[in-house]
Amino acid sequence: MKKTIFEIFTCxxxxxxxxxxxxxxxxxxxxxxxxxxxxxxxxxxxxxEMNERVPDILIMDINLKDGxxxxxxxxxxxxxxxxxxxxxTGIINYATSIFExxxxxxxxxxxxxxxxIVAIEKVSKEIEFENNDSFIIKTNGSEMKLYRREILYxxxxxxxxxxxxxxxxxxxxxxxxxxxxxxxxxxxxxxHKSYLINMKxxxxxxxxxxxxxxxxxxxxxxxxxxxxxxxFISYLGDA
Numbered sequence: 001m002k003k004t005i006f007e008i009f010t011c012x013x014x015x016x017x018x019x020x021x022x023x024x025x026x027x028x029x030x031x032x033x034x035x036x037x038x039x040x041x042x043x044x045x046x047x048x049e050m051n052e053r054v055p056d057i058l059i060m061d062i063n064l065k066d067g068x069x070x071x072x073x074x075x076x077x078x079x080x081x082x083x084x085x086x087x088x089t090g091i092i093n094y095a096t097s098i099f100e101x102x103x104x105x106x107x108x109x110x111x112x113x114x115x116x117i118v119a120i121e122k123v124s125k126e127i128e129f130e131n132n133d134s135f136i137i138k139t140n141g142s143e144m145k146l147y148r149r150e151i152l153y154x155x156x157x158x159x160x161x162x163x164x165x166x167x168x169x170x171x172x173x174x175x176x177x178x179x180x181x182x183x184x185x186x187x188x189x190x191x192h193k194s195y196l197i198n199m200k201x202x203x204x205x206x207x208x209x210x211x212x213x214x215x216x217x218x219x220x221x222x223x224x225x226x227x228x229x230x231x232f233i234s235y236l237g238d239a
Contacts, residue, residue: 006124007054009047011038011069012061012088020111021059028117041067045075054080057123059107062089062098073101082130084123135183137163139173146171148184153218154196166201166214189231192221199235 006029010021018037025035036055038044041064048054058076062069073085087098090109098106104126105119133147146163155162156177163171163180173180181188181196188196191210195218204211207225210218210232220228 006033006056006127008033008035008057008059008120009038009044009055010035010059011041011044011064011072012059013039013064013066014061015039017061017088017109017111021116024113024116025120029120033120040064041069041072044072048076048080054083056127057084057086057104057120059086059088062087063091070097070101077101084127086119086123137171137173137175139171144171148187148198149200151184151188151198152201152212152214152216153198154180154184154188156194168214187235189228189235191224191228192219193224195219199232202232205229205232 008025010018012018012021015037018039022035022037025033036047038047044058058073060069060073069087069089073083077083084104085101086105086107087103088107088109088111092108104123107115107119130147133149134145135148136143136145138144150165150167152164152166154177155164159174161173161175161177161180163173165171177190177193177196181190184196184198187199189199189202189210190196197210197212197218201213202210203213205220207220209220210228212218
């Protein structure tokens with residue numbers, strides 16, 4: 001479901017900056033955004049760890065009086081790896097270190113309003129895309145969020161399905177192939193009764209197999225050949 005409220009945390013030891021960010025974001029973007037301001041790394045960590053309140057977007061200063069913003073983000077991303085971080089700093093020397101945390105954007109002080117708008121719009125669109133791209137599965141008695149774009153292919157093994165991801169990890173679930181095919185949608189092709197493939201990662205098709213970007217080769221069965229061929233050709237035309 002598309003998210004209508006974006007939760008933003010701002011963390012900077014300069015109160016003038018956090019108050020400016022809150023005022024400007026609320027004024028420019030309106031009611032679709034909710035802004036919470038903090039001035040210490042420990043305050044931010046406490047808000048997330050103790051209250052289990054995680055923002056969609058974190059605007060984070062790098063050099064605070066009570067700690068390093070990059071190291072603070074690393075701690076948060078251990079449990080919340082999808083957190084979108086916009087870094088804010090007046091010290092360019094720190095710029096190379098931010099990439100250890102997969103930053104969404106980088107802004108310098110003093111803040112240029114037009115660039116702040118671009119940063120928030122860019123990150124908001126990324127979040128909306130991910131929300132539309134995500135789905136929930138149940139595994140081992142718990143729920144897990146996965147993203148369609150990260151799934152390389154689905155393999156059926158008896159009563160179980162193995163979801164192979166582009167990172168090399170596998171997630172095992174109890175589900176029927178027809179059901180997961182409906183969830184994953186039109187960018188996946190059924191090449192075989194045991195395989196459902198993300199066409200984004202197919203680099204070559206023959207009459208007997210699909211070759212994937214990771215080097216794996218998956219079979220195309222005769223009953224599935226015509227439909228798989230037409231679906232892949234159609235996908236290439238739309239890509």
